[in-house]
Amino acid sequence: MPATVDLKDTEVKKYFLFPRGLPGLEGEKRYCVEAIPGNPFFVMLQPAESGPGLILVDPFPFFPGYCFELEEGDRRELQVEKEEDLVVYTTVTIEGRQLYTNLAAPVVFNVAKKLAKQIILPERSDQLRVPLGPPGPPERDGGAKPGKES
């Protein structure tokens, strides 16, 4: 594990380290992930809630066909030993009354090593803002129309 983390051991365990930070939120490299009770979302928080958090969702129930290849360099950075240690979430934005998620830049967590990285997928650059509806939408490749809710 990188020696740069200066929190006490017990606190460190709770946090994932993003060695490269997150694009746009470069200052912070440590986040913890907590489930939001009663819905499929997670919130990713900075230590002591010192700065903005992010909302995450497990994209697979919503987009069953979603998959991507984790490059060798990313595997090394995340110290991947077993696929089962990996968890993938995508970020969620709220715009008016519509939810969107970013399938072009999933966040990959190595639960065993407490390392994480936001991966940028150039081949999905048209899926930065995909409308997020209830799980199991009929269309599955980001072609969903922005749903008008009443």
Place this chain on the structure above:
Amino acid sequence: MLVLTRKPGESIVIGDDVVIKVLSVEGESIRIGITAPRALPVYRQELLEAVRQENLRAALSAEQPEKLAELLKKPGE
């Protein structure tokens, strides 16, 4: 910033294993070929910027988590 002038077919070498070659110039567009190790990510700058903007939007959205469950409901439910 280091500024170099190159003609089509000429290259720039960065470090030991990155080569950037100017392939052709057509009007305002310049085609560039990049040879780099697979582990070294190469992105269009706009894509990285778009991810940055999307993350900032996501950070703003995190201030209103109470809206999430409500907005996920099926229209008309």
